[in-house]
Amino acid sequence: MSKINVGLVGVGRLGALYARYLAYQIPNSNLLAASDIDPATETIAKELGVTKWYPNYQDLIDDKQIDAVVIVTPTSTHHDIVAAAARAGKAIFCEKPLSISLDEARAMERVVAETGVFFHMGFMRRFDRGFRAAKQKIEQGVIGKAVVFRASSRDPFRPSLEYLDPRHSGGLMIDMGIHDIDIARWLMGDVSQAYATGAVLAYPEINEVGDIDNAVINLTFENGSLGVIDLTRNGVYGYDIRTEVLGTQGTVKVGYLRETPIVVMTKEGVTHDTVPWFMERFGEAYVAQLQNFIEHLQKQKEPSIKCADGVAALQVAIAATRAFKENRPVSVSEIV
């Protein structure tokens, strides 16, 4: 297979970024078409060299020239677009989270299985060089047996209340926590139980929509290992994503909190900058993931992250959410 003709569905904040990556940074991708319900985004797509614009995603899917559909729309629309693309036999890249409904997620897993299409679940952290190096060290046995997983994810500000509404976002533990849960599964194995505490501590207005801004999630893995994740919307000092795996022979930490390599020291103290937001931290990982998607598709290899990974992470996130709401540990197998 030569260059892959890509159709992008969703040209919002993240979608526009994907468009740029697909247009300029990935040699074997040909960004042919784009679709968005917002007509204003057509300009963005055209400036990036997209030649076909579809107001309706179904028309993009029906375009015979399109080999692969990259889906970066709001989560609630993932199911329908994935199902349509799968039935049209297109290769699919779907941004996280798969869905906020386990029923929908499982339906997607079924349609992908039935149609046999190539499906890549978007969890870009697995393509970050830091996380990859950590996984490699663990697999090499450098830290012995991995026994405790510990992660923090901190956003530097709160999104709009509209975005936060759990009816669309699934709530903090699904919307933000799904990344850490996926990494936890990737590095440690499947999760058997979750417990969580959470609260509105920084932005009282979040109460209006029924979400929270801080949470602590305990995980128990099927192999008996332990885990903990803390999430916050008030990491006002910078975008701070840290993960550590403690083993029986050592520990490995992934973290990064500097945008540029400068340090300024004055009488007032020592200062360096921080990573302001996710593109500065993970831009390279997004590119690497899209590159991997295009390459595996071209070379007819298995997708690196499967639909089942999206389902499993969601199941854990739902268990954590229920644990928080009911103030009790929840077995993941209870979430059906």
Add this chain to the structure above:
Amino acid sequence: MSKINVGLVGVGRLGALYARYLAYQIPNSNLLAASDIDPATETIAKELGVTKWYPNYQDLIDDKQIDAVVIVTPTSTHHDIVAAAARAGKAIFCEKPLSISLDEARAMERVVAETGVFFHMGFMRRFDRGFRAAKQKIEQGVIGKAVVFRASSRDPFRPSLEYLDPRHSGGLMIDMGIHDIDIARWLMGDVSQAYATGAVLAYPEINEVGDIDNAVINLTFENGSLGVIDLTRNGVYGYDIRTEVLGTQGTVKVGYLRETPIVVMTKEGVTHDTVPWFMERFGEAYVAQLQNFIEHLQKQKEPSIKCADGVAALQVAIAATRAFKENRPVSVSEIV
């Protein structure tokens, strides 16, 4: 009051260290007497200039010259020694944890109250310059409102099984966790609920005595804030004590993982050493705490840490232990 005549009860590993500090580093302390059930420790005491040796602690307490009793014996003996010293009207310094029994701890609180003696509860981390600076920053409002407490305590090896036996140690969450719980209370306020997971993951032989080697403790504070502590006996790479308080305007981290300020870089990588064990990390804090004890006693000020702090921390540690055993969140008020 001029120099304080101190009698040391317990000349074990930590006791011998206290003896050295009391003999050489604290100008207004006069280490006059010592007592230990192990006759072999008499030599250590004598070498440090202790002139009176009592095989039996009661004789030390009965010595009219003694102003203050410093208790560094196994936890199970704290109650009887504290009670005897209080009844003899001596000022008391008691090493953490106060007890592993809440009943005993409360009995000690009562005898101290009834006799009115000066009682300093030993939680040396409160005297570490790092933790003090963190508390100061929080009180100055630098991070806004404190909303999430996050701590790790990692011992570089496991103690003897005899030491670990929960009948004497109280188990991991009391023996190790009490330090983090005290710091959590000091920085965040009282705790209302605890949940915990734990397991034997690194040293299978710990199963023999019924303790665990790794744990994750969730805390909910009375003011609604959240907390998490992870504890391990397999921090084999060094003695690693970290605490972070995330606020609405920023975060403050206390950590320290280098013994000497050197970095070596070769083809094999970049390396620096780590803090091997608690004396290298907290020696200065131990001295500062004893100094504070002597000074407050001399100047008739209130003790900096009270018996009630020892009781409250124990109560939280017991709640966490029960939460782990019963796999459910436990309200601290339930522990009576």
Add this chain to the structure above:
Amino acid sequence: MSKINVGLVGVGRLGALYARYLAYQIPNSNLLAASDIDPATETIAKELGVTKWYPNYQDLIDDKQIDAVVIVTPTSTHHDIVAAAARAGKAIFCEKPLSISLDEARAMERVVAETGVFFHMGFMRRFDRGFRAAKQKIEQGVIGKAVVFRASSRDPFRPSLEYLDPRHSGGLMIDMGIHDIDIARWLMGDVSQAYATGAVLAYPEINEVGDIDNAVINLTFENGSLGVIDLTRNGVYGYDIRTEVLGTQGTVKVGYLRETPIVVMTKEGVTHDTVPWFMERFGEAYVAQLQNFIEHLQKQKEPSIKCADGVAALQVAIAATRAFKENRPVSVSEIV
């Protein structure tokens, strides 16, 4: 002006990298043609989509479709290619160093002036985000008046003896030092005097070609400030480029010595990786510089770095080399 048609002269190690950047990363660059005396590099160019291949650079320069010539050939060929391109009225990007001969460098400056072509002198460090942030802090007055410049450049291995031969490379202080000298001029101003020591300390075989592998260069700036640069070919632990400017109110440091954000801690110590080589450290700066070249050319702005900057840096590097050889401080004005 729409997309710029670029002709690349030199498709060696660095040239191939430039080809990739010009082909994929810079939207307004159209990499149309390439030239190299080594016919084997034609394949590389073709794979990157270059449609015109010229064994002889003069033919590339004569191609009417070409707007701009990017020169990444050995230093000794710069003069002739620049002169030819200038006479053909092409915009020019010339990789550092301009030349190893001050006479040649001045001849290039003259031909550029006479023909009035757009000429960008390649000193990519000026486009690194770290160095840019440092310059900004200095200009904002954050460190007061800049008084001492201090830089280290360390290559992780020695190049081939053929490459090192000072007849082609100009010797260590020109070949490696020119980057630090340019940054020194950019941050501190012009240099009035140089002194240097140097020796063959790590690779005795370098004596065969008459170069050295380590050097320390003292600089005095025209404004009276002081500077020091140390250069080595035996930074075997990684590619280590550090610069510091000490001011009267503080200091600013640029450095970076980690490739991925992971830290591994075991009983053997704490390790993190290092930046292996210049592409990992400065790839982004190379892209930013080419982007700037294309953009300024398109928008008819002045080039960001001029031919005179190449001449001035060379003059200081020659002064340092002479100072080393004659073991005496050499005034830059003495180098004519």
Add this chain to the structure above:
Amino acid sequence: MSKINVGLVGVGRLGALYARYLAYQIPNSNLLAASDIDPATETIAKELGVTKWYPNYQDLIDDKQIDAVVIVTPTSTHHDIVAAAARAGKAIFCEKPLSISLDEARAMERVVAETGVFFHMGFMRRFDRGFRAAKQKIEQGVIGKAVVFRASSRDPFRPSLEYLDPRHSGGLMIDMGIHDIDIARWLMGDVSQAYATGAVLAYPEINEVGDIDNAVINLTFENGSLGVIDLTRNGVYGYDIRTEVLGTQGTVKVGYLRETPIVVMTKEGVTHDTVPWFMERFGEAYVAQLQNFIEHLQKQKEPSIKCADGVAALQVAIAATRAFKENRPVSVSEIV
């Protein structure tokens, strides 16, 4: 020999610190007597338990009970006190620099040799755990052959003009640089040549006394290795002492720039504190050096640092000073 009876000559800023260390921190030292021309310091000495006070140092030296004389007076008085103490057969500890006159320094070396007294030259950095660890790594061959020495010493403010007057201080390169020169000799071997640049760049008033506030010193070692030291009085951000030795197989860095292990991160940036002044950085090294002095004296071992080390460091510092004044490289053998 049991406890050593120490007489302290000089109870100024540093002398008072020494008094405290000798009184409290060094078990086998008995601080018996003190002397200072300033009668106001008698109180300080008495509070530390000194029982004998001598307004005149000769009386202290004549005191038969005194075993050892610790000299912490202004440099210009070192010669006479050392000579008197040596003739009285006392063991001697002399603070750096030995003298600012090479003639005097050599006279001291002779009187020490003739009388055969125990003489410890005070260069406390050799007792810092960081520098000791670096020396050990180098001796273990961890970095291969040591080829480049690189040090910075930065004081956070300028001393009084009276103190700076080169007639008393010897000027910046002797007063401050002697520490770095001693460490350079200790880690790399003897120095054969020095060159230096220097200027008044931060405090114009220093011109009044004829000293400078910034300097860069190039060193060439007898074994052919290279070195560079930069000195400043305007390290206003903190007391910053860094040393690095680059070898053929790696590099080792000693540095330390944090007083407490806390980091604060807010929207304004990431900050940590710095080491404010020498006692916070090197207090432990001062104690270790005095401990070593007392212990070697007691056990009749050789002194760890000899008078000849004081002479040799001074000779290099004088060469650097002359090099700066005459703007030419100066051979150390030229300084006689």
